Amino acid sequence: MLDPLPWLILLPLLWATLAFVRGPGRGGRLAMAGLLLQLALAGGLAGQVAGEGARVYAVGGWGAPLGIDLAVDGLSAVMLLLAQAVALPLAVYARAYYAAHDDGARYFWPLTGTLLAAMNALFLAADVFNLYVTLELLGLAAVGLVASSGGAGPVTAALRYLLATLLGSGAYLFGVALLYGAYGSVSLTELAPLLGADAPLAVFLAAALMLLGLMLKTALFPFHFWLPPAHGGAPAPVSALLSALVVKASFYLILRLWLDLFAPLTSVAAAQFLGLLGAAAILWGSLMALAQTRLKMLVAYSTVAQIGYLFLLFPLATHTGALAASGALQGGVMQALSHGLAKAAMFTAAGTVILSLGRDDIARLGGVSSRLPLTLFTFALAGVTLLGLPPSGGFTAKWLLMSSALHSGQWGWVAVMILGGLLATAYVFKVLRQAFLPVEAGTKFKPVPRMLEWPAFLLALASLLLGLRAGEVLSLLGAG
Amino acid sequence: MTFNETLPLLVLASSLIPGLIIFTLPEDRHGLRGAFNLGGAVLKLLFIAVMLWGVLGGESYEFRLGVLPGLDLVFRADALALLFVTLSAVLWLLTTTYAIGYLEGSPHRSRFFGFFSLCVTATVGVAMAGNLFTFFVFYELLTLSTYPLVVHRGTPAALRAGGVYLAYTLTGGAVLLAGVVWLYGLLGQVEFTQGGVASALGPEYAGQLQLIFILLIAGMGVKAALVPLHGWLPRAMVAPAPVSALLHAVAVVKAGAFGIVRVVYEVFGVEFAQSLSLLAPLAVVAAITILWGSLRALYQDDLKRRLAYSTISQVSYIVLGVAMFGPVGTIGGIVHLVHQGIMKITLFFCAGNYAETLGIHKIGDMDGVGRRMPWTTVAFSIAAFGMIGLPPLAGFVSKWYLGLGALEAGMPWALAVLVASSLLNAAYFLPMLYRAWFKPRIGAWPEEHIPVTKGRETSRLLLYPPLITAAATLLAGLLAASFLSPLDWAKLVAAREYPHWVP
Numbered sequence: 009m010l011d012p013l014p015w016l017i018l019l020p021l022l023w024a025t026l027a028f029v030r031g032p033g034r035g036g037r038l039a040m041a042g043l044l045l046q047l048a049l050a051g052g053l054a055g056q057v058a059g060e061g062a063r064v065y066a067v068g069g070w071g072a073p074l075g076i077d078l079a080v081d082g083l084s085a086v087m088l089l090l091a092q093a094v095a096l097p098l099a100v101y102a103r104a105y106y107a108a109h110d111d112g113a114r115y116f117w118p119l120t121g122t123l124l125a126a127m128n129a130l131f132l133a134a135d136v137f138n139l140y141v142t143l144e145l146l147g148l149a150a151v152g153l154v155a156s157s158g159g160a161g162p163v164t165a166a167l168r169y170l171l172a173t174l175l176g177s178g179a180y181l182f183g184v185a186l187l188y189g190a191y192g193s194v195s196l197t198e199l200a201p202l203l204g205a206d207a208p209l210a211v212f213l214a215a216a217l218m219l220l221g222l223m224l225k226t227a228l229f230p231f232h233f234w235l236p237p238a239h240g241g242a243p244a245p246v247s248a249l250l251s252a253l254v255v256k257a258s259f260y261l262i263l264r265l266w267l268d269l270f271a272p273l274t275s276v277a278a279a280q281f282l283g284l285l286g287a288a289a290i291l292w293g294s295l296m297a298l299a300q301t302r303l304k305m306l307v308a309y310s311t312v313a314q315i316g317y318l319f320l321l322f323p324l325a326t327h328t329g330a331l332a333a334s335g336a337l338q339g340g341v342m343q344a345l346s347h348g349l350a351k352a353a354m355f356t357a358a359g360t361v362i363l364s365l366g367r368d369d370i371a372r373l374g375g376v377s378s379r380l381p382l383t384l385f386t387f388a389l390a391g392v393t394l395l396g397l398p399p400s401g402g403f404t405a406k407w408l409l410m411s412s413a414l415h416s417g418q419w420g421w422v423a424v425m426i427l428g429g430l431l432a433t434a435y436v437f438k439v440l441r442q443a444f445l446p447v448e449a450g451t452k453f454k455p456v457p458r459m460l461e462w463p464a465f466l467l468a469l470a471s472l473l474l475g476l477r478a479g480e481v482l483s484l485l486g487a488g
Numbered sequence: 489m490t491f492n493e494t495l496p497l498l499v500l501a502s503s504l505i506p507g508l509i510i511f512t513l514p515e516d517r518h519g520l521r522g523a524f525n526l527g528g529a530v531l532k533l534l535f536i537a538v539m540l541w542g543v544l545g546g547e548s549y550e551f552r553l554g555v556l557p558g559l560d561l562v563f564r565a566d567a568l569a570l571l572f573v574t575l576s577a578v579l580w581l582l583t584t585t586y587a588i589g590y591l592e593g594s595p596h597r598s599r600f601f602g603f604f605s606l607c608v609t610a611t612v613g614v615a616m617a618g619n620l621f622t623f624f625v626f627y628e629l630l631t632l633s634t635y636p637l638v639v640h641r642g643t644p645a646a647l648r649a650g651g652v653y654l655a656y657t658l659t660g661g662a663v664l665l666a667g668v669v670w671l672y673g674l675l676g677q678v679e680f681t682q683g684g685v686a687s688a689l690g691p692e693y694a695g696q697l698q699l700i701f702i703l704l705i706a707g708m709g710v711k712a713a714l715v716p717l718h719g720w721l722p723r724a725m726v727a728p729a730p731v732s733a734l735l736h737a738v739a740v741v742k743a744g745a746f747g748i749v750r751v752v753y754e755v756f757g758v759e760f761a762q763s764l765s766l767l768a769p770l771a772v773v774a775a776i777t778i779l780w781g782s783l784r785a786l787y788q789d790d791l792k793r794r795l796a797y798s799t800i801s802q803v804s805y806i807v808l809g810v811a812m813f814g815p816v817g818t819i820g821g822i823v824h825l826v827h828q829g830i831m832k833i834t835l836f837f838c839a840g841n842y843a844e845t846l847g848i849h850k851i852g853d854m855d856g857v858g859r860r861m862p863w864t865t866v867a868f869s870i871a872a873f874g875m876i877g878l879p880p881l882a883g884f885v886s887k888w889y890l891g892l893g894a895l896e897a898g899m900p901w902a903l904a905v906l907v908a909s910s911l912l913n914a915a916y917f918l919p920m921l922y923r924a925w926f927k928p929r930i931g932a933w934p935e936e937h938i939p940v941t942k943g944r945e946t947s948r949l950l951l952y953p954p955l956i957t958a959a960a961t962l963l964a965g966l967l968a969a970s971f972l973s974p975l976d977w978a979k980l981v982a983a984r985e986y987p988h989w990v991p
Contacts, residue, residue: 381511482557
């Protein structure tokens with residue numbers, strides 16, 4: 009039996025390399041096989057963690073501080089599962105997408121494999137320096153994917169993205185250096201007991217820099233400027249991958265640092281500040297989404313808004329009661345999961361519509377409801393999750409966050425979430441209502457292969473049904 | 489899983505699964521689609537019959553699924569749930585039959601019937617919800633599954649109406665959610681329990697509970713079309729007639745009214761709600777709605793719009809009955825839940841028949857229609873007389889109990905409201921009947937789609953459903969005192985909601 013920990017990193021690297029060797033645009037089938045195996049490994053790992061709790065794996069048997077440690081607990085198992093579960097249907101979709109539209113297919117598979125290897129390594133890394141390495145690798149692969157379709161627009165977006173991601177990881181690396189200077193270690197487990205509220209100023213500075221860098225990479229308002237052009241301009245499978253997973257990786261890291269390593273340094277004021285930025289992201293992102301005239305830009309701005317919900321967990325989980333704190337963490341993670349599934353579904357559905365219609369104009373979507381019913385249904389189901397309506401995972405997330413807000417007596421956040429849900433309704437239905445209009449004269453719908461429609465539908469369905477199986481996910485999260 | 493646990497799920501599945509299959513059917517498979525539609529509807533009635541029999545014999549049917557720790561999805565078939573479930577299942581069967589006839593030859597029927605089935609699934613879920621959370625889940629599902637029906641025609645007017653509908657109902661849903669989360673925070677799981685659960689909290693929570701009550705009622709009041717939250721209902725009239733019938737009689741406004749019943753009786757408990765002085769303001773809102781709806785109905789020239797305002801008024805009879813403190817008022821309110829349903833669905837079926845057969849949309853065009861379509865007009869007349877409250881029709885029974893309830897509750901002003909509303913009902917229904925029966929027809933019908941064939945005024949599928957519901961209107965009044973009549977069942981429910989009542 010393979011040990012899932014190293015193989016979750018090696019497998020994607022392996023198929024990425026093979027795809028690269030086989031030449032431009034090749035390797036999709038290999039990637040699907042690899043992803044299937046990865047999904048099985050992630051599932052097996054989740055079972056292990058749920059049963060036996062967290063564990064550490066020493067690469068090559070060396071152990072820290074000489075060798076590299078990989079560590080897994082409930083949170084990383086959940087995130088790993090999300091990453092593989094989203095990536096597999098996306099790979100199926102991408103194969104069909106690039107068969108119909110070969111712009112940017114050249115390096116898709118090698119870059120995606122590298123991206124997934126980096127992401128899995130990030131979820132498993134046990135020290136702040138390896139986290140930096142994986143973060144940088146992840147960012148560069150993502151930039152490559154954005155630029156892959158060529159043309160002035162995508163390259164400008166990719167350069168802007170590159171700037172943001174380098175700035176973000178640079179700030180993070182500076183923070184790591186400060187930490188190493190203060191304590192002489194980069195291991196999370198070794199650093200944790202050393203940090204206290206009486207830490208030197210340099211450590212506070214390090215924490216601030218690391219968080220700031222990560223916020224930039226997560227595209228939290230007001231650092232979201234790079235996200236809409238990058239996510240909205242990339243080919244649909246890439247947009248889905250970036251919006252669903254890549255921003256979640258840096259969020260995961262913020263969560264990990266805030267809750268474990270920097271927990272003694274956190275203050276209510278800082279947490280409230282993060283929450284306020286999240287609230288601003290929800291409102292600003294939703295309003296901007298509503299103002300868009302292009303379908304993929306609307307979906308991209310919706311990501312800006314949905315990221316905001318993730319940050320509401322900090323004011324709810326910091327120096328509040330145990331009940332409120334655990335509810336907030338669960339709500340935040342549920343939001344990350346359900347948004348990951350739903351946004352992947354929404355971007356892929358939007359991509360299918362654009363492939364079939366040949367345009368990206370929200371005002372001219374008439375006839376989609378009768379010509380592409382399954383794709384429209386997918387978009388609507390994913391929308392239900394974004395709206396936070398039952399029985400979706402997005403609803404469970406909101407329920408948990410709202411309950412936590414009530415338990416900690418912070419009413420304001422409830423109002424923000426309700427308002428955000430209503431704004432989401434407005435932008436989701438802005439698309440749906442146009443789709444119900446009759447077909448515009450002179451419009452031709454190109455027939456689309458089934459392999460474009462079904463993976464998206466399965467993703468949307470998963471985001472919806474996640475709400476009904478939230479108990480299992482949360483118990484896995486609580487393990488270890 | 490035992491049979492008693494499975495049965496509520498089967499009732500849900502009997503419309504959910506046919507609905508999902510219908511989505512995938514090609515447009516031209518009429519026969520298969522009809523078979524799934526009607527097969528599901530009949531199957532649902534069978535399952536419900538088993539449950540009715542069981543509940544009378546003291547059986548309990550409950551299914552529970554843990555969604556989160558301390559948060560369960562619960563379906564329970566108690567007396568009140570069965571009242572609503574039976575109503576919606578019977579009317580669903582009729583409305584489906586009617587819709588098959590009504591939509592013959594129009595596009596997107598698979599989509600229509602798919603959402604139609606989902607809509608009924610959501611309604612049954614609302615009816616059988618065993619706690620406030622489950623109620624909320626299906627309440628929102630109902631909103632989502634009715635939206636495509638409202639905008640079904642895809643015209644700009646329909647899309648505008650759909651937008652207004654969503655803006656009202658989803659805002660209402662959000663307000664409701666705030667109330668639900670708050671109450672769960674105070675009480676843990678809020679199960680619907682006869683006599684209520686909120687009284688378990690100490691007197692120091694009175695202020696919070698009053699606020700929660702307002703949030704919950706406001707959230708549900710949107711669907712129940714309480715003034716001033718009623719703006720969506722007249723606009724939603726652009727939808728096809730079977731959808732209006734569904735919205736007004738079976739699903740949407742009923743879900744709102746039913747929710748108010750649950751909140752007052754089984755979350756707060758009517759006695760506890762009275763002690764928090766919440767019932768009198770609710771009664772005032774209901775009274776205003778009753779009068780406002782009737783007044784506005786007077787001024788409508790469009791037939792369906794007039795009926796829509798009439799719904800606004802009539803549904804608040806239910807709320808008024810609920811808000812009267814005393815079992816007789818309760819009986820009146822709950823029985824009107826059923827009676828309003830069968831009477832209003834008759835009226836909408838008939839309005840649809842006029843429009844579909846002769847192209848009549850305006851009341852001014854109804855002159856002499858009684859001669860051309862006598863059976864439809866007979867059904868229309870029975871339902872209209874029922875709405876006015878003429879004995880021995882169903883509406884009379886409701887109004888009788890509501891009137892007695894008003895006196896029992898010491899609210900003689902409510903009796904005056906009922907009288908005034910009945911006069912207004914007469915004022916807007918009788919002129920229509922006069923035109924239909926006594927005014928001669930001058931000129932041709934606006935657009936005659938269906939000619940008289942073999943002496944039949946319109947197609948069979950359009951004609952029989954209103955005749956059946958009109959007969960039910962008559963029988964529900966005539967046989968009100970008999971076993972298993974709506975009134976009998978409402979008495980059973982009321983008797984269980986007043987554990988400490990001493991007349």
